[in-house]
Amino acid sequence: MRKTYLASLLITLFGILSLPLNAAPANPAAAAAPSVQAESDRLDLNKADAMALQSQLSGIGKSKAEAIVAYREEHGDFASIDELLEIKGIGKALLDRNRDKLTVN
Template sequence: MKMHRVIVSILCSLVLLFSVAGPALSQAAGAKSAAAAAQVAGETVDINRADLEQLATLPGIGEKLAERINAYREENGPFKSVDDLLNVKGVGPKMLEKIRPLITVS
C-alpha cells in the first residue's frame, strides 16, 4: 500500500511539473521552429541588427550567449564579418560553422 502511495505521488508530481514547464518548452520550440523556417526560406539573421530574441533562435545560441554577442557589439561596434563572432566568449569554430549559413552582417 505504501508503494502505491509513492507511485501516485510521483505521478502527480510529474503531471504538475509538465503542466508548469510545458508552455515554456513549447515557446522555446516555437522560436527554434521559426529559425528553421527562416533558414528554409533562405532568410538570415543579421548579427549587427538582431535583438536578443532573434540571436537566441540560432542553433546553440541561448539567452546568455545572445547577451554576450550584444555586449560585444555595444563595446566594439558592428561586426565587420561573420568571423568576428569568434571574438565572443562561447563562440568557437564549430559553432560558427554550424550557424554560418544562417547569419549575415550588414
C-alpha cells in the same frame, strides 16, 4: 536461340526500368537551387536583438545571445561573421553550424 532471345529481352527490360533512375529531376529549378539560404533569409548580426539570436541560431542560448549584443555595443558593428569567434563561448564549430543563417550588413 531461346536463351539468347530471353537474355536480350531481360537486358532490354532492365534497361527500360533503369531509365527513371537516370532521368533528370522533375523540378530542375529545385535541383539547381543552392543549399545556402538567400541573403534576405539570413539574420543580420548588426541588427538582431538577443531574443532573435537565441531563437534562430543553433546552440545559442540566452547568455551567448546577450554576449553577442554586448560585444556589438562595446566594439561597434560586426565587420564579418568570423568576428563572433572573439566572443567567449563561441568556437569554430558553433560558428560553422550557424554560418549559413547569418549575415553582416
